[in-house]
Amino acid sequence: MTKSIEIKNLFFEYDENLNTIDDVSFDVENGSYTVILGHNGSGKSTIAKLIIGLLEAKSGKIVVDGIELNDENVYKVRERVGIVFQNPDNQFIGATVRDDIAFGLENRCVPQTEMDGIINKYAKKVDMIDFLDHEPTKLSGGQKQRVAIAGILAMSPDIIILDEATSMLDPKGRREINALVKELNEETNMTVISISHDIEEAVNADRVVVLNNGKVVKDGTPEDILTDEALMYSLELDVPFAYKVSKKLAENGIEVGKNLKEKELIEKLCLLNLNK
Template sequence: MEKNQIEFRNVSFRYHDEAPWVLRDVSFKIDADEWVAIIGHNGSGKSTIAKLMNGLLFPQEGEILVSGQKVEPDTIWDVRKQVGMVFQNPDNQFVGTTVRDDVAFGMENHGMPRELMVERIRESLQAVSMTDYERQEPHRLSGGQKQRVAIASVLAVSPKYIILDEATAMLDPKGRKEIMQTIRDVQGARNLSLITITHDLQEVTQADRVIVMNNGEVWMEGTPRDIFSEKDRLIDIGLDTPFISKLADELMNAGLTISREPLNHQELLEELWTLHSTK
């Protein structure tokens, strides 16, 4: 069995004995260096999956493995060294009086030596372009800057996996684009696995693979192109599709032939150019 992965094996979860199941018999794997987006309507179980991965919750049935190690109370601190999480509101993650203190906090909890902490602070802030703000108070930062610091705090512990739970939801479009570019750069440089829980369809199109949750179950799984080609089925469970995908459908309804599901403007332009060139 490949050890460098996250695996859910027949996981079921509910918040108390009388509550309905939030997750039912969920199984999937996330491999090393892979970017997986998890999408679904509100209440479909997305954020619960994130908390289970990081040991904030434990399943009533089934098991979760992180790099071959079962997630349970006895292993929780080892698991959290490997799985970092960035939440929707970065203010909820700040504990230090300065950016430097905040990035250092997780490393202090893990008992890292001071020399290593100093090096990791520098490297992590550099990775998210926040070196100049090391002595700044976090509450004085913009929303995008705060989220960069939250990402740096996770990176400093040097995890194998990073979960972004609606981490760009509170940002404007420019801020979302900048944060996702930062994440892509960091993933490429550090060979991380990335798990994004998101409603942002533009984020989803950039992932390697998409898991669609519906009523607590894995409803569909595939590449972004595979998933968004199933527009009618997605709409049936209350999900939307990217604007560019809708535009491609309108063009096909008007009689144009588009050979594959476009994921962005560039791909649609290439399809139209190819169509024009063959005439």
């Protein structure tokens, strides 16, 4: 399968002789949904900034869509990658939400006749259609993040990086945005890299890369990673609730499928309770 991103033997340090990123290597397949998981300080957000050239690696190689990241090619790489940062205030340009979503489209020379339709489409998808004429700076933190996400999605980049992009949303909002990004990933084959410590988001990924102290400590499917209780607890990360319930059901002789839905879990829990 074609690789969207290749990272080879990457090193980076903020302070001399103290590696924040320590010999990291992994690939991201085209059209995949990859979650880079780790607690605060693990180096995961630094990886995002290195991929788009906001930070310069000490050594190693980053290749994006076949283009090696260097001083000469950094803008070619950024044309292919859209990133949503944890703090949306860093991304606002326009005087209104409409202007802000339009900014990226204007840079990509999208015809004015098409622009309003695209703006409305993505504002509606992130539940901000009623705020198009509002000033971004006067929105709540969660609303700002929705606008920042809409602005990036509207540009339809080949690759999107979400750097803790749902951290200011409540659980319901987080689920809605994660579901939207997953839907776009499946519909458009857009490559998604989500920088996160949200275990529930990692459940729905194609692949999970776990970072700790700047190193990749495990790389695999969500099932491989998230059911490794010893690893998760050693990294101060929790095991998803659904996996905990599935394990308890299995211990009590109730068959559990790999893709058990919430409704089925509740039904099986009720069955377990009745049998006690």
